[in-house]
Amino acid sequence: QSALTQPASVSGSPGQSITISCTGTSSDVGAYDYVSWYQQYPGKAPKLMIYDVTTRPSGVSNRFSGSKSGNTASLTISGLQPEDEADYYCSSYTSSNWVFGGGTKLTVL
């Protein structure tokens, strides 16, 4: 099971919007609407931000949104804030297996 492909880094200024892509295959991202996104600060545990491609858990800001087209899922953060600076990971479920992306470091300039 190969890791999903994410850009190593993205950056944006406060107030701007950024999008992080997550590319898999027709066996994982493309096969199921079971893509989730996690935010991780250095030295901390990951936190669920988006699940089932587009759903935000309770308590997660509506500035975070998810989408999917074919084998590529995306996380968009609008109205960037300094506290959004973190690592972001996508994950896809497939038949009792999970695969993560390599992670994207978001820098808020």
Add this chain to the structure above:
Amino acid sequence: QVQLVESGGGLVKPGGSLRLSCAASGFTFSGYYMSWIRQAPGKGLEWVSYISASGSYTNSVDSVKGRFTISRDNAKNSLYLQMNSLRAEDTAVYYCAGIMESTTHFHYWGQGTPVTVSS
């Protein structure tokens, strides 16, 4: 509030064994699938192993099959990972994570326990 607290990590020599534990509280443990996920130093997340809510079904990533065994004790609200034949590449922080039954995302996470495999 929900808590997942891992323990049992440490320094072990190549070929050695460790048993990780994860104590759950604040939610109905028996209603959750559970997983172990690891993160090597400076690297990304890697799913390691999964167990169904009843414990009757498990699955693991190919690189640990035959060496790691996941188990749970719903009476004790605890999850375990028995790790044998450890290798340097198993060095990582190991997180336990909870998956609400009939879903596929990691809803709850522990703070992690570090495992270092080195001579």
